[in-house]
Amino acid sequence: MGRNDFSEPFLLINFKTYLEATGKRAVDLSRKIEQVAQSNDVRVGVAPQFCDIAQVATQVQIPVFAQHIDPIVPGANTGHVLAESVRAAGGSGTLINHSERTLKLVDIEKSVGHAREAGLSTVVCAGTSTLAAAVALTRPDMVAIEPPELIGSGRAVSKERPEVVSDSVRRVRAVNPDVRILCGAGITTGEDVYAALKLGAQGVLVASGVVKAQKPEDVLVDFCKGFRKYNL
Amino acid sequence: MGRNDFSEPFLLINFKTYLEATGKRAVDLSRKIEQVAQSNDVRVGVAPQFCDIAQVATQVQIPVFAQHIDPIVPGANTGHVLAESVRAAGGSGTLINHSERTLKLVDIEKSVGHAREAGLSTVVCAGTSTLAAAVALTRPDMVAIEPPELIGSGRAVSKERPEVVSDSVRRVRAVNPDVRILCGAGITTGEDVYAALKLGAQGVLVASGVVKAQKPEDVLVDFCKGFRKYNL
Amino acid sequence: MGRNDFSEPFLLINFKTYLEATGKRAVDLSRKIEQVAQSNDVRVGVAPQFCDIAQVATQVQIPVFAQHIDPIVPGANTGHVLAESVRAAGGSGTLINHSERTLKLVDIEKSVGHAREAGLSTVVCAGTSTLAAAVALTRPDMVAIEPPELIGSGRAVSKERPEVVSDSVRRVRAVNPDVRILCGAGITTGEDVYAALKLGAQGVLVASGVVKAQKPEDVLVDFCKGFRKYNL
Amino acid sequence: MGRNDFSEPFLLINFKTYLEATGKRAVDLSRKIEQVAQSNDVRVGVAPQFCDIAQVATQVQIPVFAQHIDPIVPGANTGHVLAESVRAAGGSGTLINHSERTLKLVDIEKSVGHAREAGLSTVVCAGTSTLAAAVALTRPDMVAIEPPELIGSGRAVSKERPEVVSDSVRRVRAVNPDVRILCGAGITTGEDVYAALKLGAQGVLVASGVVKAQKPEDVLVDFCKGFRKYNL
Numbered sequence: 056m057g058r059n060d061f062s063e064p065f066l067l068i069n070f071k072t073y074l075e076a077t078g079k080r081a082v083d084l085s086r087k088i089e090q091v092a093q094s095n096d097v098r099v100g101v102a103p104q105f106c107d108i109a110q111v112a113t114q115v116q117i118p119v120f121a122q123h124i125d126p127i128v129p130g131a132n133t134g135h136v137l138a139e140s141v142r143a144a145g146g147s148g149t150l151i152n153h154s155e156r157t158l159k160l161v162d163i164e165k166s167v168g169h170a171r172e173a174g175l176s177t178v179v180c181a182g183t184s185t186l187a188a189a190v191a192l193t194r195p196d197m198v199a200i201e202p203p204e205l206i207g208s209g210r211a212v213s214k215e216r217p218e219v220v221s222d223s224v225r226r227v228r229a230v231n232p233d234v235r236i237l238c239g240a241g242i243t244t245g246e247d248v249y250a251a252l253k254l255g256a257q258g259v260l261v262a263s264g265v266v267k268a269q270k271p272e273d274v275l276v277d278f279c280k281g282f283r284k285y286n287l
Numbered sequence: 288m289g290r291n292d293f294s295e296p297f298l299l300i301n302f303k304t305y306l307e308a309t310g311k312r313a314v315d316l317s318r319k320i321e322q323v324a325q326s327n328d329v330r331v332g333v334a335p336q337f338c339d340i341a342q343v344a345t346q347v348q349i350p351v352f353a354q355h356i357d358p359i360v361p362g363a364n365t366g367h368v369l370a371e372s373v374r375a376a377g378g379s380g381t382l383i384n385h386s387e388r389t390l391k392l393v394d395i396e397k398s399v400g401h402a403r404e405a406g407l408s409t410v411v412c413a414g415t416s417t418l419a420a421a422v423a424l425t426r427p428d429m430v431a432i433e434p435p436e437l438i439g440s441g442r443a444v445s446k447e448r449p450e451v452v453s454d455s456v457r458r459v460r461a462v463n464p465d466v467r468i469l470c471g472a473g474i475t476t477g478e479d480v481y482a483a484l485k486l487g488a489q490g491v492l493v494a495s496g497v498v499k500a501q502k503p504e505d506v507l508v509d510f511c512k513g514f515r516k517y518n519l
Numbered sequence: 520m521g522r523n524d525f526s527e528p529f530l531l532i533n534f535k536t537y538l539e540a541t542g543k544r545a546v547d548l549s550r551k552i553e554q555v556a557q558s559n560d561v562r563v564g565v566a567p568q569f570c571d572i573a574q575v576a577t578q579v580q581i582p583v584f585a586q587h588i589d590p591i592v593p594g595a596n597t598g599h600v601l602a603e604s605v606r607a608a609g610g611s612g613t614l615i616n617h618s619e620r621t622l623k624l625v626d627i628e629k630s631v632g633h634a635r636e637a638g639l640s641t642v643v644c645a646g647t648s649t650l651a652a653a654v655a656l657t658r659p660d661m662v663a664i665e666p667p668e669l670i671g672s673g674r675a676v677s678k679e680r681p682e683v684v685s686d687s688v689r690r691v692r693a694v695n696p697d698v699r700i701l702c703g704a705g706i707t708t709g710e711d712v713y714a715a716l717k718l719g720a721q722g723v724l725v726a727s728g729v730v731k732a733q734k735p736e737d738v739l740v741d742f743c744k745g746f747r748k749y750n751l
Numbered sequence: 752m753g754r755n756d757f758s759e760p761f762l763l764i765n766f767k768t769y770l771e772a773t774g775k776r777a778v779d780l781s782r783k784i785e786q787v788a789q790s791n792d793v794r795v796g797v798a799p800q801f802c803d804i805a806q807v808a809t810q811v812q813i814p815v816f817a818q819h820i821d822p823i824v825p826g827a828n829t830g831h832v833l834a835e836s837v838r839a840a841g842g843s844g845t846l847i848n849h850s851e852r853t854l855k856l857v858d859i860e861k862s863v864g865h866a867r868e869a870g871l872s873t874v875v876c877a878g879t880s881t882l883a884a885a886v887a888l889t890r891p892d893m894v895a896i897e898p899p900e901l902i903g904s905g906r907a908v909s910k911e912r913p914e915v916v917s918d919s920v921r922r923v924r925a926v927n928p929d930v931r932i933l934c935g936a937g938i939t940t941g942e943d944v945y946a947a948l949k950l951g952a953q954g955v956l957v958a959s960g961v962v963k964a965q966k967p968e969d970v971l972v973d974f975c976k977g978f979r980k981y982n983l
Contacts, residue, residue, distance in 0.1 A: 069365060071362070071363050071364060071365050072359060072361055072362060072363075072364040072365075072367055072369040072372065073361060073362065073363075074361040074371065077361070077369065077371055077372050077375055078371075078372065078375025078376065079375070104368070104369060104372045105337035105338050105368060105372075106337050106338070106340050106341060106353075106368075106372045106373055106375070106376035106378070107341070107372065107375075107376065108338050109338060109339070109341050109342050110341050110376075121338075121366075122365045122366040123365065123366025123367075127304060129304055129305060129306040129309070130303070130304060130305065131303050131304075131305075131387060131438070131439055131494070131495070132303060132304040132387055132388075133301060133303050133304075133354045133355065133382065133385040133386075133387040133388050133494075134353075134354040134355025134382065134385055134387065134388030135304055135355075135387075135388065136336070136337060136338075137304040137309065137336060139306065139309055139310075140304065140309050140310065140336045140337075140338045140339065141338055143309055143310025143311070143338070143339075144310065144338035144339065144342075146338070150365065150366065152856065153365040153366055154365075154857075155363060155364055155365040155366065155367075156364075156365050156366030156367065157855045157856065157857050158855060158856065159853045159854060159855050159856070160848065160853065160854065160855070160856040160859060160877075160882055160885065160886070161850075161853050161878060161882065163856060164879065164881055164882055181856075182857060183860065185860055185888050185889060186856055186857065186860055188888050188926075189856065189885035189886070189888045189889070190856070190885070192881050192882075192884050192885045192888075192926075193881060193885070206363070207363055229926075230884075230888075230925075230926060262363070262365075263363070384624065386625075389623045389624065389625050390623060390624065391621045391622060391623050391624070392616065392621065392622065392623070392624040392627060392645075392650055392653060392654070393618075393621050393646060393650065395624060396647065396649055396650055413624075414625060415628065417628055417656050417657060418624055418625065418628055418656075420656050420694075421624060421653035421654070421656045421657070422624070422653070424649050424650075424652050424653045424656075424694075425649060425653070461694075462652075462656075462693075462694060533829060535826070535827050535828060535829050536823060536825055536826060536827075536828040536829075536831055536833040536836065537825060537826065537827075538825040538835065541825070541833065541835055541836050541839055542835075542836065542839025542840065543839070566829075568832070568833060568836045569801035569802050569832060569836075570801050570802070570804050570805060570817075570832075570836045570837055570839070570840035570842070571805070571836065571839075571840065572802050573802055573803070573805050573806050574805050574840075585802075585830075586829045586830040587829065587830025587831075591768060593768055593769060593770040593773070594767070594768060594769065595767050595768075595769075595851060595902070595903055595958070595959070596767060596768040596851055596852075597765060597767050597768075597818045597819065597846065597849040597850075597851040597852050597958075598817075598818040598819025598846065598849055598851065598852030599768055599819075599851075599852065600800070600801060600802075601768040601773065601800060603770065603773055603774075604768065604773050604774065604800045604801075604802045604803065605802055607773055607774025607775070607802070607803075608774065608802035608803065608806075610802070614829065614830065617829040617830055618829075619827060619828055619829040619830065619831075620828075620829050620830030620831065670827070671827055726827070726829075727827070
């Protein structure tokens with residue numbers, strides 16, 4: 056299991072801008088996540104804030120993602136996030152078009168291209184099955200389906216809106232047989248994870264369910280049970 | 288001269304998203320800048336990309352600025368730049384509203400407030416004397432006047448449009464007697480720096496003039512001559 | 520009282536995108552407003568949607584405002600709002616930077632300039648006293664102070680947050696002695712109007728308080744009492 | 752030939768914010784376009800600025816399009832363009848995501864839905880064949896492929912980049928067999944129109960080629976020759 060191992064099923068943990076996962080706490084949380092993942096033989100990645108990517112990447116071996124890149128090339132772009140900069144800091148991939156950082160359609164295609172050229176894997180997010188298929192056309196490595204109304208709700212997409220996941224899987228597959236499909240929003244238990252995998256997802260995207268948990272390790276151990284149950 | 292020493296006159300070097308100042312090259316350039324600044328007793332800061340702030344801050348003692356922060360508080364803000372995150376990475380301050388990353392007026396006021404609460408010094412940019420006075424009302428630590436049409440042009444604002452600098456100084460002073468005033472755009476020589484200080488600026492903001500130079504050290508040494516000439 | 524009469528005190532009614540004030544209903548409401556204004560000798564203007572400006576302007580003599588213009592000049596700007604187009608349709612002025620359509624600082628200055636060149640009066644909105652002073656520096660015809668949290672609340676800024684109005688008046692006056700100052704947010708009664716004028720406002724900006732009222736005429740008649748009480 | 756006749760092939764003329772097509776000149780140009788279209792039995796529509804839709808719609812019988820709508824529903828949305836407002840003014844349809852007014856992916860899907868509910872036909876623009884297929888998934892009435900680098904260039908997409916048109920037709924058809932496909936950018940002659948139709952487009956989108964022409968009627972007559980040549 057190394058920095059570019061995204062083999063199935065994949066668990067990506069988005070740190071957002073939570074103070075619980077900022078600075079040293081981003082490094083500490085990443086270490087805990089790596090330990091649970093190693094003990095349970097689960098593929099996992101973390102997406103800390105830009106300023107924390109370099110520190111996290113030196114402290115753990117699991118893949119480190121940016122939460123966003125800008126659709127730019129090197130040059131006079133003060134205050135923007137360059138794919139090459141994420142890569143130089145030790146990043147392995149990036150989220151694109153998260154519902155909290157949505158992009159213009161034209162910039163999604165550009166960002167996927169820039170990321171690939173810089174050697175970053177891409178996870179493009181979409182909130183509906185139609186948009187999941189649309190972003191799959193830009194040929195990212197992974198598509199993540201996340202209905203925005205369930206994000207942070209504690210009500211798992213895989214339980215509350217299973218048809219969104221299964222429709223997305225079907226519609227994405229119809230236009231792109233290769234892309235990996237994640238799902239997310241409201242996932243807090245191993246059963247939620249298991250339900251997602253049963254619906255055809257090849258992994259899950261989670262944030263507050265882990266980051267804001269009293270004991271993130273316990274949540275992660277429970278998630279791993281969901282992965283194992285599916286693999287039996 | 289330490290991490291929070293912005294005493295006059297101040298030289299702030301914006302690395303933008305130039306490859307010449309990305310990753311290890313951001314650290315190397317910062318070290319060179321620090322050496323010249325120490326040898327010449329000039330106050331200097333650097334503004335690398337977000338992903339490079341932590342590494343640069345561990346390698347140099349001079350102030351490290353972000354190039355931008357988002358007008359957010361900790362929470363569910365995937366892909367945004369939190370003031371507290373910049374601070375935790377070792378940042379001392381931040382640019383706000385650079386002409387390549389302009390903000391809504393309402394977000395300038397919010398960003399200045401968030402930065403202050405997080406312990407970051409603020410340099411708010413403006414392209415005209417009217418807007419320089421407008422942003423000075425939000426009470427940042429510094430205002431930087433930069434006519435966008437001269438940025439990266441090699442034609443120094445202090446030589447080409449001296450009246451923009453002097454008008455800005457006058458108009459900013461009329462509404463805020465305390466804020467430090469920088470100027471920038473097109474500055475490439477010590478004479479440009481000297482001209483800026485003569486017009487009432489208390490420092491300069493520079494980017495390509497240093498970062499894209501064949502020998503940044505030589506440009507910096509020349510800048511220092513401008514500072515010394517003014518101090519005589 | 521004609522199309523360019525904004526003499527004091529001024530009442531500007533923003534139709535937003537309410538169905539109650541769309542299409543023919545925008546024309547009908549404008550006629551009612553004009554009738555009450557004439558009967559009570561109060562200066563009033565209306566701000567319908569872009570598509571309704573021309574029809575409203577042919578049916579009433581009171582000033583008609585756009586709700587926004589884009590910071591553009593004539594040319595290849597598909598889907599944008601050109602100041603000259605508003606003027607050609609019979610518009611007399613425009614709102615700029617309303618809290619539901621906030622602009623980048625740099626675009627506020629441009630929009631005020633473009634509006635003036637096209638012959639449109641300008642009402643630039645701001646949500647705090649600091650920002651009210653900041654926009655006053657761009658020299659619009661009027662500044663409208665509207666705390667966003669009170670908009671549509673039914674709790675009048677002039678009663679709930681009188682210090683915001685009086686501080687804004689003081690701070691705006693300090694940088695621009697000529698600009699007219701309106702206030703708005705939550706105003707629904709003549710007493711709210713009277714309180715606003717007592718605090719130093721020269722007019723009020725109102726939307727749902729009139730547009731969503733069961734009988735807009737009755738609200739307007741009550742507003743006129745507030746104006747008269749102040750003028751006694 | 753009436754207000755909702757978009758039968759093949761279709762010619763849509765975008766007035767952008769050209770002064771040559773603002774206010775009375777928008778009405779005059781629309782009349783000329785209608786006359787040529789009637790004489791030559793060609794289906795044509797015009798897309799004037801928002802403020803001109805109502806006047807144009809009362810003066811001509813051909814379909815009138817907005818150049819953009821915002822992804823909003825009726826309510827407190829000052830300065831935005833409501834689909835219902837375009838419809839109430841006499842509009843029959845709207846452009847969405849023109850390269851000069853690009854939208855977030857999520858807002859394209861919303862805008863197509865809002866337009867349909869308000870009774871507006873939709874023409875969603877895209878600059879590449881990948882994005883043409885992506886927007887076709889949102890099920891608009893028409894997709895318009897326009898490589899941004901050729902817009903206003905006088906070099907016709909159908910001559911300079913025929914593979915973009917044919918690839919777009921193929922990729923759009925693979926995901927949506929029903930949507931009408933237009934192409935545009937740089938079209939100035941009947942031969943350009945003919946080439947577009949030969950490549951599989953069912954119509955063309957044009958702007959400066961007509962609006963900025965010395966004699967728009969002559970250009971239109973030439974376009975009609977292209978349509979006839981194809982229909983032989």
